[in-house]
Amino acid sequence: MASVARWETTLGREGERELVEAARRGDRDAAETLLESHELLVFRTCGRLLPPGEDVEAAVQETLLRALRNLGRFTGQGTFAGWLAAIAVNLCRDRLRRRRLVPFLSLEGREKGEVEPLSAIPSSEPNPERVAMARQAVNRLHGEVSRLPRRQQEVFALRFFAELDLGDIATALGVDVGTVKTHLHRAVQRVRVAVEEARP
Amino acid sequence: MSNPHLNDDELNLAVLGEDLPPGVAGHLAVCLDCRRRRDAFLDLVQEARGADPDAAARARVRERALAAWEAPDRRHWVRWLAAAAAVIVLSLLPLLRGRAPAPPVINADAVLVEVEKVLDRDPLSAVAAEEIVDTVVPVSYESGERSVS
Numbered sequence: 001m002a003s004v005a006r007w008e009t010t011l012g013r014e015g016e017r018e019l020v021e022a023a024r025r026g027d028r029d030a031a032e033t034l035l036e037s038h039e040l041l042v043f044r045t046c047g048r049l050l051p052p053g054e055d056v057e058a059a060v061q062e063t064l065l066r067a068l069r070n071l072g073r074f075t076g077q078g079t080f081a082g083w084l085a086a087i088a089v090n091l092c093r094d095r096l097r098r099r100r101l102v103p104f105l106s107l108e109g110r111e112k113g114e115v116e117p118l119s120a121i122p123s124s125e126p127n128p129e130r131v132a133m134a135r136q137a138v139n140r141l142h143g144e145v146s147r148l149p150r151r152q153q154e155v156f157a158l159r160f161f162a163e164l165d166l167g168d169i170a171t172a173l174g175v176d177v178g179t180v181k182t183h184l185h186r187a188v189q190r191v192r193v194a195v196e197e198a199r200p
Numbered sequence: 201m202s203n204p205h206l207n208d209d210e211l212n213l214a215v216l217g218e219d220l221p222p223g224v225a226g227h228l229a230v231c232l233d234c235r236r237r238r239d240a241f242l243d244l245v246q247e248a249r250g251a252d253p254d255a256a257a258r259a260r261v262r263e264r265a266l267a268a269w270e271a272p273d274r275r276h277w278v279r280w281l282a283a284a285a286a287v288i289v290l291s292l293l294p295l296l297r298g299r300a301p302a303p304p305v306i307n308a309d310a311v312l313v314e315v316e317k318v319l320d321r322d323p324l325s326a327v328a329a330e331e332i333v334d335t336v337v338p339v340s341y342e343s344g345e346r347s348v349s
Binding site: 032036043044048057060064069141142160184185188195196 | 241
């Protein structure tokens with residue numbers, strides 16, 4: 001792997017705008033196509049920004065519903081992905097605020113490997129030692145990301161997990177691209193160095 | 201190899217896929233160690249992303265969102281109903297106040313006349329019953345027995 005993948009749909013900007021217009025008029029098929037081509041982005045964003053124990057599916061559903069109900073507010077200046085990611089980020093922030101008021105599960109849970117879903121690493125691999133090391137490395141990365149300042153966490157998750165480009169991240173967070181770059185560089189530096197230092 | 205290995209800033213740029221200065225890019229193209237460091241981090245990030253939800257989960261969530269979108273938004277109705285109820289209550293408030301029983305009007309003179317009449321009939325009626333008993337028929341308790349002295 002030589003670079004981070006970039007979130008893209010097959011719709012194109014023009015096709016996207018047409019679908020938004022049609023969905024705004026109540027066209028269910030258009031709305032469905034729009035959701036189908038972007039829902040993974042929302043799953044990845046909510047899945048990484050919400051702490052363990054939060055219902056990711058419910059958060060994704062709420063994000064998609066908010067998007068559909070507010071299609072009239074999508075100006076088309078940025079991409080639909082960036083606009084949708086903004087809704088997802090705001091929803092996650094709301095839930096985190098509520099979570100802080102009523103603490104339920106610690107954010108450090110992932111770091112300690114208590115509840116981290118590591119479905120990406122099959123446990124039936126032939127080399128258990130290697131699998132254990134890979135799990136440790138992933139947990140270490142999650143731990144480092146969870147210790148980043150909130151804005152850096154968001155930028156990191158949107159870039160590496162949701163695979164948004166810098167422009168869409170800027171749209172999603174309501175900041176300029178330069179600010180995104182600054183946060184991203186700081187986040188990568190901190191996480192990468194920590195992960196490398198922990199490597200045997 | 202003439203160029204030194206990538207420093208932290210250059211490695212971060214490489215991780216982020218940003219443009220590298222020509223000398224640095226040239227070094228990265230031929231240096232296995234630097235490429236390994238970059239790729240190791242990117243692979244780890246990829247692994248940490250975890251598995252995407254399966255098609256069934258995606259479809260389920262999408263359908264629920266679409267169904268909720270198509271259903272009439274009850275929140276508007278609730279707001280309208282609450283507003284209407286508030287308007288009705290506020291508009292009926294003066295009427296409700298008008299129908300409330302009026303506070304009794306006390307005629308002090310009539311009360312005084314009535315008191316005078318009662319006292320004329322029975323002077324002791326102005327004294328509490330217990331006081332009458334204590335004064336006229338004193339009661340004492342001695343040795344646990346009630347006796348009249």
